Structures are given as C-alpha cells and as structure tokens.
Amino acid sequence: MLAEHDKLAREATARDEPYDAYLLRLTELEVAARSANAVAARIRAAGFPVVKDLDTFDFTACPALPRQRVLELARGEWVCQRFNCCLIGGSGTGKTHVATAIGLALCRAGRRVRFVTAAGLVTELEEAQQEHRLDRTLTALDRLDLLIVDELGYLSFSRPGAELLFQVFADRYERRSLLVTSNLPFGEWGTVFQGERMTAALLDRLTHKCHIFEMNGESYRFRESMKATADKTAKPKK
Ligand code: ADP
Ligand code: MG
DSSP: OTTTHHHHHHHHHHHTOOHHHHHHHHHHHHHHHHHHHHHHHHHHHHTOSSOOOGGGOOGGGOTTSOHHHHHHHHHTHHHHTTOEEEEEOOTTSSHHHHHHHHHHHHHHTTOOEEEEEHHHHHHHHHHHHHTTOHHHHHHHHHTOSEEEEEEETSSOOOHHHHHHHHHHHHHHTTTSEEEEEESSOGGGTHHHHTSHHHHHHHHHHHHHTEEEEEOOSSOHHHHHHHHHHHHHHSOOOO
16 A cells, blocks of 8 residues: 555546545555465465476376366365375376475465475474474464375385374364375385384375375376487487
8 A cells, every 4th residue: 555555646636536436446456465465475385395387287298187177176175175185106297296286276265285295294293292392383284274295105204203194194184184195006105104004094084085196107207308318319400
C-alpha cells in the first residue's frame, strides 16, 4: 500500500474515481502482494533441492506414469483426504522431479510442505534426540500438510535411526500425508528398515490409503547424456 498509494491516488483523481473505489483497488493490490509473498515463503520453507515444475516434465519419456493422475495429484485433493503417495523406480526416472513438482503445486495452493531426503531426515531426528529436542522436531513435522521423503533405499539406517523414521511415518498415518520416493520395490524395504516386523508395520500404514506409481524404464539422465555424446561424436554433415 505504501508503494502504490501515491500512483493510484493520482490515477483516481485523473479519472474522478470515488474514494471507496480507490481504497478497494489499493487494498486488492496489498492482498495480492501478500498472497504472492506467502507462496514464495512456503516454497522457501519447503526446501526443494531444485525448483522443478510439471510443465518441464516429459510424460512421453515415462509412459509408466499416467499424466492425468499426476495432474490430479498436483491439485491436492489427496492431501485433504490424508492419502499418501509412493513413487517407485530406478535412478534417473524422474521421481525427484515429479515429487518436487507436486510439492510446488501444493505450496501454491496454500499447503505447508517440506522436502527432505530419507537420510537427511534420519540425521535430523537423531540430532534432535541427542540434543533433547525431539518433541519439538516432531511437532514441527506434524504441522506439515505434506512431508516429502525422497530417496528411501539408497542408504540403510541404524536400528535407532530406522525406529525414528518409523515413528514419523506411523504418527502421520491417516492424519497427514506423506510422499515417498524409492529405488526399491516394497519387497526390499526390509533391508532399509532392519527387521521384517517393523517393515511390514510401516508398509501397512504407508500403503493403506496410497497412490502408488512405478516409474520404471530407462534413466532420463542416462538417455540425455547418451544423446549428448552421440551428438558430439556424430560426423559433421558435408
Ligand atoms: P530420480 O529422482 O528418479 O533419480 P530425477 O527426478 O532426479 O530422477 O531425474 C533426473 C534428471 O532428469 C532431472 O534433471 C530431471 O529433471 C530429469 N528428468 C527425468 N525424467 C524426466 C522427464 N520425463 N522429463 C523431463 N525431465 C526429466
Ligand atoms: Mg532422485
């Protein structure tokens, strides 16, 4: 309002606009600026590694992933219903890209989102526990509408680490949404969580109300770098 009131007042005078119309226009500008700032703040707070959108995702390169269903997820209804989402697939198949894009869409829709890697989250929880502030960390996680846990499966955890992660997942069950990406099919999650019983209990809760996508196929990264190499080594046309 401070930035715009002078200019709008001059315009209003020139147009012989009544005072209430001027005030309305000024207030609308303030409201729009505040909501844009709030979106930007939510995106910053989410901590995406790189900000990526669905419009740069090539669905034809990933035929296993139905475009319509992903667009539907980006609308966020599933988060209101406390559903979860799992993206399972090999390295480079676009899991992080899609998870980020869905998270970004939810930030824009006014949801509180956080993006973490599984290893980063476990480290954060372990540190919080050592420093006797685990409760506070868990409460902060609990306030999120969507917690995105990326890269479950690349590193396995110590038993206490796995238990902390289990606690977060179990706490969210039917209350808050999770989006988990993993390179491991569910059958192999036991290797990460140490112990079949904890794995079974965790999978049971995670997948009970869950949108599951298998994103198998060739690595997009690998394909792009092969294409670049082929372009470089291709003989120039005469
Ligand atoms: P993952 O997390 O499954 O290992 P990423 O999402 O990190 O894979 O994808 C690797 C790279 O390839 C990223 O730069 C990503 O933006 C890009 N990428 C992957 N799949 C696609 C796709 N279908 N369309 C456009 N870019 C893609
Ligand atoms: Mg990834």
